Amino acid sequence: MILLTTPTSFAVAIDGPAGVGKSTTARRVAETLGMTYIDTGAMYRAIALYNVRKGVNPKDENAVNATLPDIDVKLSQKQVLLNGEDVSTAIRTQAISDATSQIAPYAAVRRKLDIIQKQQASTGQVIMDGRDIGSNVLPWAQVKIYLDADVDTRAARRAAELAAKGQPANIGQIREEVATRDQRDKNREHGPLIVAHDATVIDTSTMTKDEVANSIIAHINTARRKQCSIGSQEG
Numbered sequence: 001m002i003l004l005t006t007p008t009s010f011a012v013a014i015d016g017p018a019g020v021g022k023s024t025t026a027r028r029v030a031e032t033l034g035m036t037y038i039d040t041g042a043m044y045r046a047i048a049l050y051n052v053r054k055g056v057n058p059k060d061e062n063a064v065n066a067t068l069p070d071i072d073v074k075l076s077q078k079q080v081l082l083n084g085e086d087v088s089t090a091i092r093t094q095a096i097s098d099a100t101s102q103i104a105p106y107a108a109v110r111r112k113l114d115i116i117q118k119q120q121a122s123t124g125q126v127i128m129d130g131r132d133i134g135s136n137v138l139p140w141a142q143v144k145i146y147l148d149a150d151v152d153t154r155a156a157r158r159a160a161e162l163a164a165k166g167q168p169a170n171i172g173q174i175r176e177e178v179a180t181r182d183q184r185d186k187n188r189e190h191g192p193l194i195v196a197h198d199a200t201v202i203d204t205s206t207m208t209k210d211e212v213a214n215s216i217i218a219h220i221n222t223a224r225r226k227q228c229s230i231g232s233q234e235g
Contacts, residue, residue: 010224012144014133014145016129016148019155023041029217036120047067051067051103107190114137128141144196151178151179202216
């Protein structure tokens, strides 16, 4: 399926490992620049939620694939809609996170959501984050960013987030989970975590959230000026 972009389309692809702050950064940049943020992770969570509700074992790929024709996922403003129901809160539980990590690598699941994501990004001004956005979903994106940080930093950030919510945080266990997720994401057959050949790598290990967002905004502004310059020359 080939989707052509429009003259007014502009896409930013942000990839990176778990716990690096992709979603937080993407939302911040989108709000600052008035762009649309597409939360691809929420889409996978919605499919996982549907299967959990139906009692489907997320480890059973064939069973999960069989449910896909019955699932409609849409992003509406800040809502995640599953067959018309707002599931924005329901998808944010640990149980759904665990199920999502099981169903996300399945080829049929990725194909279904890839089509939706490509369609949403084919027009307008969008920012999309994930594992394979720049390399697979939006290879045409004008800006590709790969956010990275060492495992210890990401584990510490995750522990701090849990502590702020009053939840127990064993940093050793969290570090092991982050490292395991990295290996699974990088080595999975479909949509593996890789650095797109034309992506800009930003190591956020010693950067603040503002510094990361400002760095990406600078790259976007540069790409927009280039796009405008090419457009004026062609005109």
